[in-house]
Amino acid sequence: MGIPTTSVAARVRHVWRLSERLREKAIEWAIRICGWSAIFFVLAIFFFVFREAAPMLLGGLDFKEFFTSPNWRPTSQVRPEYGILALLVGSLSLAGVAMAVAVPFGLGAAVFISEFCGGKTKETLKIVIELLAAVPSIVWGFVGLFVLAPLIVEWTGAQVGVNLLNAGIVVALMSVPIIVSIGEDALKAVPDSYREAALSLGASRWEIVYRVLFPAAKNGLLAAVLLGVGRAIGETMAVLMCTGHSINIPHSLLDPIRALTATIATELGDTVEGDEHWQALFTIGVVLFTITFVINLTADLVVKGIRSEKSA
Amino acid sequence: MSTVVEPAIPATTQTTMAATTQATNAIETRGLSLWYGDFQALKDVTIDVRPQMITSLIGPSGCGKTTLLRCFNRINERYGNVTTTGEVTILGKNIFDEDVSLSELRRSVGMVFQRPNPLPVSIYRNVLFGIRTHTRWRTFNRAQRDEMVESALRDVQLWGEVKDRLKSKATRLTLEQQQKLCIARLLPLKPRVILMDEPCSALDAEGTERVETLIGELRRTYTIVIVTHNMAQARRVSDECIFMLLGEIIEHSSTSDLFLNPKEEQTEMYIQGRYG
Ligand SMILES: Nc1ncnc2c1ncn2[C@@H]1O[C@H](COP(=O)(O)OP(=O)(O)OP(=O)(O)O)[C@@H](O)[C@H]1O
Numbered sequence: 001m002g003i004p005t006t007s008v009a010a011r012v013r014h015v016w017r018l019s020e021r022l023r024e025k026a027i028e029w030a031i032r033i034c035g036w037s038a039i040f041f042v043l044a045i046f047f048f049v050f051r052e053a054a055p056m057l058l059g060g061l062d063f064k065e066f067f068t069s070p071n072w073r074p075t076s077q078v079r080p081e082y083g084i085l086a087l088l089v090g091s092l093s094l095a096g097v098a099m100a101v102a103v104p105f106g107l108g109a110a111v112f113i114s115e116f117c118g119g120k121t122k123e124t125l126k127i128v129i130e131l132l133a134a135v136p137s138i139v140w141g142f143v144g145l146f147v148l149a150p151l152i153v154e155w156t157g158a159q160v161g162v163n164l165l166n167a168g169i170v171v172a173l174m175s176v177p178i179i180v181s182i183g184e185d186a187l188k189a190v191p192d193s194y195r196e197a198a199l200s201l202g203a204s205r206w207e208i209v210y211r212v213l214f215p216a217a218k219n220g221l222l223a224a225v226l227l228g229v230g231r232a233i234g235e236t237m238a239v240l241m242c243t244g245h246s247i248n249i250p251h252s253l254l255d256p257i258r259a260l261t262a263t264i265a266t267e268l269g270d271t272v273e274g275d276e277h278w279q280a281l282f283t284i285g286v287v288l289f290t291i292t293f294v295i296n297l298t299a300d301l302v303v304k305g306i307r308s309e310k311s312a
Numbered sequence: 313m314s315t316v317v318e319p320a321i322p323a324t325t326q327t328t329m330a331a332t333t334q335a336t337n338a339i340e341t342r343g344l345s346l347w348y349g350d351f352q353a354l355k356d357v358t359i360d361v362r363p364q365m366i367t368s369l370i371g372p373s374g375c376g377k378t379t380l381l382r383c384f385n386r387i388n389e390r391y392g393n394v395t396t397t398g399e400v401t402i403l404g405k406n407i408f409d410e411d412v413s414l415s416e417l418r419r420s421v422g423m424v425f426q427r428p429n430p431l432p433v434s435i436y437r438n439v440l441f442g443i444r445t446h447t448r449w450r451t452f453n454r455a456q457r458d459e460m461v462e463s464a465l466r467d468v469q470l471w472g473e474v475k476d477r478l479k480s481k482a483t484r485l486t487l488e489q490q491q492k493l494c495i496a497r498l499l500p501l502k503p504r505v506i507l508m509d510e511p512c513s514a515l516d517a518e519g520t521e522r523v524e525t526l527i528g529e530l531r532r533t534y535t536i537v538i539v540t541h542n543m544a545q546a547r548r549v550s551d552e553c554i555f556m557l558l559g560e561i562i563e564h565s566s567t568s569d570l571f572l573n574p575k576e577e578q579t580e581m582y583i584q585g586r587y588g
């Protein structure tokens with residue numbers, strides 16, 4: 001029965017409750033749209049890159065030549081050639097050198113942070129690693145050009161300091177933070193009861209690391225490494241500055257190289273939209289996209305592997 | 313140390329000990345106190361644990377049973393904030409002496425945890441984990457290793473169930489099998505003392521019964537200290553019983569005495585179920 005005083009209050013409450021339901025719906029939708037848009041953007045990026053590359057990819061690209069010829073001469077007046085072998089080998093060898101440096105350091109640091117230090121040291125190290133991750137690519141490029149290059153010339157007697165080794169080290173430094181933070185997460189996720197079990201059987205801390213933690217966290221550690229590789233393949237600016245940017249299949253660490261990413265970055269501005277060179281660069285884009293997509297997908301599946309194993 | 317059979321104690325101590333083994337206690341503590349930060353979890357604990365017997369540690373939750381047990385293999389020290397004073401002598405050797413190797417101590421003092429914690433490797437490797445840390449690579453050939461695994465698993469009545477899947481992951485076993493495996497992996501090390509922290513608390517009634525039987529059989533070979541929440545279990549399995557309260561030892565006597573004629577009023581109240 002509507003006694004005036006309560007009915008006002010009740011009506012306010014009623015309206016409030018209605019609007020609450022509405023607000024909840026709105027928030028739900030907002031979140032949903034955010035989620036979908038992430039997927040949409042990825043697809044859209046792929047679509048646009050693919051669309052630009054399509055005329056070449058689908059019409060008359062000689063795949064054999066594209067992947068096996070080391071001659072990248074897109075601007076030749078006589079006969080332009082589009083062979084990405086040297087660039088592909090450049091990118092992959094760069095990733096290889098970078099990982100050869102970054103994996104031992106990154107995993108070592110992850111083990112140290114998660115197992116061998118505590119309290120203040122741990123926090124400090126984690127902050128330093130995060131700062132390392134926040135350094136812009138171009139700054140790393142400067143470090144390679146003006147710090148590392150002279151050192152390399154001095155130590156190895158190479159003629160130029162910008163080469164595979166230089167870029168490898170710089171990219172390694174850029175991948176280390178990813179490897180450390182994901183690797184540390186993986187180690188942290190290993191139940192403490194495993195450590196106690198091994199300790200109570202007389203194992204030393206090092207033994208625990210390589211006989212218990214590595215096997216137990218191997219999926220997470222592998223994912224860390226794969227994401228590091230993804231970073232190394234995808235990096236552009238620092239790579240452009242430190243590799244020497246010359247088309248060349250490297251035979252030693254001191255050879256300059258050229259990476260796929262840097263090629264796109266430097267040449268795209270000089271092309272006419274839609275011409276053959278432009279399409280070739282976008283085709284390289286598709287290749288890069290595929291490589292990083294496969295790497296990330298593998299890393300993802302590997303991480304999923306840990307989860308399902310844990311629940312088993 | 314080159315072979316499995318040698319226990320952790322240096323040879324000299326060991327020979328003198330062998331003669332007096334019947335007389336000495338397996339574990340002696342003198343004025344043992346322990347602090348976590350500034351919280352005192354053990355207060356002046358003095359006990360003698362007799363060899364080749366099962367001694368149970370009972371007491372209400374939080375009274376320091378686990379803490380005391382974890383002093384005996386010094387695994388407490390992995391927490392940074394632990395301070396210990398007093399003496400603990402195991403098999404005639406003060407375990408806080410400078411020259412004690414933690415690894416050797418833990419070889420002769422094995423531990424079974426409350427929650428079964430097999431390592432995430434195969435059953436076979438779990439059983440041999442301890443041996444691998446204590447002996448040089450390839451001290452034992454394939455046949456000897458197989459033999460060690462089989463005998464350890466037989467001793468815990470697990471061989472029949474797992475002999476066809478020794479290479480499969482130990483973490484896939486049932487909890488009962490896991491706990492038996494955790495006991496089995498101590499055996500190749502030939503420990504003298506086995507510490508058990510509520511080893512059956514994760515198991516169902518039948519599992520508990522079977523593990524208790526197993527513990528009973530181990531008594532002949534090992535000195536066993538078992539923490540339990542369950543007074544019926546203490547009565548069933550143990551020869552001697554220690555009752556603790558708030559970090560202190562209240563009473564220590566034979567299990568039947570402790571339950572039938574407790575000397576202390578607090579013990580009586582506890583066994584009548586007045587402390588939870
Ligand atoms: N790592 C630690 N840091 C600080 N305090 C601790 C730590 N471990 C145990 N304690 C405290 O020490 C006291 C004794 O703990 P302990 O685990 O030995 O008891 P318990 O008798 O085993 O209990 P329960 O029956 O619950 O297992 C408790 O008050 C506990 O809160």
Ligand SMILES: [Mg+2]
Nearest residue numbers: 377378379509
């Ligand atoms: Mg406990």
